[in-house]
Amino acid sequence: KAGVTQTPRYLIKTRGQQVTLSCSPISGHRSVSWYQQTPGQGLQFLFEYFSETQRNKGNFPGRFSGRQFSNSRSEMNVSTLELGDSALYLCASSLTGEGTQYFGPGTRLTVL
Amino acid sequence: QKEVEQNSGPLSVPEGAIASLNCTYSDRGSQSFFWYRQYSGKSPELIMFIYSNGDKEDGRFTAQLNKASQYVSLLIRDSQPSDSATYLCAVNRDNQGGKLIFGQGTELSVKP
Numbered sequence: 001k002a003g004v005t006q007t008p009r010y011l012i013k014t015r016g017q018q019v020t021l022s023c024s025p026i027s028g029h030r031s032v033s034w035y036q037q038t039p040g041q042g043l044q045f046l047f048e049y050f051s052e053t054q055r056n057k058g059n060f061p062g063r064f065s066g067r068q069f070s071n072s073r074s075e076m077n078v079s080t081l082e083l084g085d086s087a088l089y090l091c092a093s094s095l096t097g098e099g100t101q102y103f104g105p106g107t108r109l110t111v112l
Numbered sequence: 113q114k115e116v117e118q119n120s121g122p123l124s125v126p127e128g129a130i131a132s133l134n135c136t137y138s139d140r141g142s143q144s145f146f147w148y149r150q151y152s153g154k155s156p157e158l159i160m161f162i163y164s165n166g167d168k169e170d171g172r173f174t175a176q177l178n179k180a181s182q183y184v185s186l187l188i189r190d191s192q193p194s195d196s197a198t199y200l201c202a203v204n205r206d207n208q209g210g211k212l213i214f215g216q217g218t219e220l221s222v223k224p
Binding site for chain 1: 148155156158161200204208210212213214215216
């Protein structure tokens, strides 16, 4: 089975721009969770989507949003980028959310 | 107090020794516990999960869970230089679906 895929792998943006990241889960997995990883804050939960509905949300501003499509693929969007948004963005998929999560390779976002 | 706490390390052990990694959590509603390994520049890779009190063994790895004391640990027997990585402890609360709370990670260095 193919693993979790994320595109693009690297992004460079400037402050004020917006960005969209994509995640394709393992086939059959219906839950997709998004995380932000920075050296200072570690891995922090952004949100989780299950069956096209946001089921859980972390403590991030409204500039961070996401959605999930009927084929379970998910996108996250960050609007009005700030320097502090520079991070590794990881998505993870699981069958139902409650079980084990498998991570994709991540998207490295740099905001200049 | 952080929800999930780990010693940041670095923890240095000689090749062939047992590495012991510890993690404490604050929410007694936590139900599922995971250990991930993350090599520098890579995404987290699942090593083990544990749901019940006691020990769970998988090859050279043993996860230990004590819900009364709110700690979970990972033992790595016969440590190899290839085990050198950051080990992340993650906790999932009951009824919170695909939301994992991560510790800051413990950096392990295995010296040949």
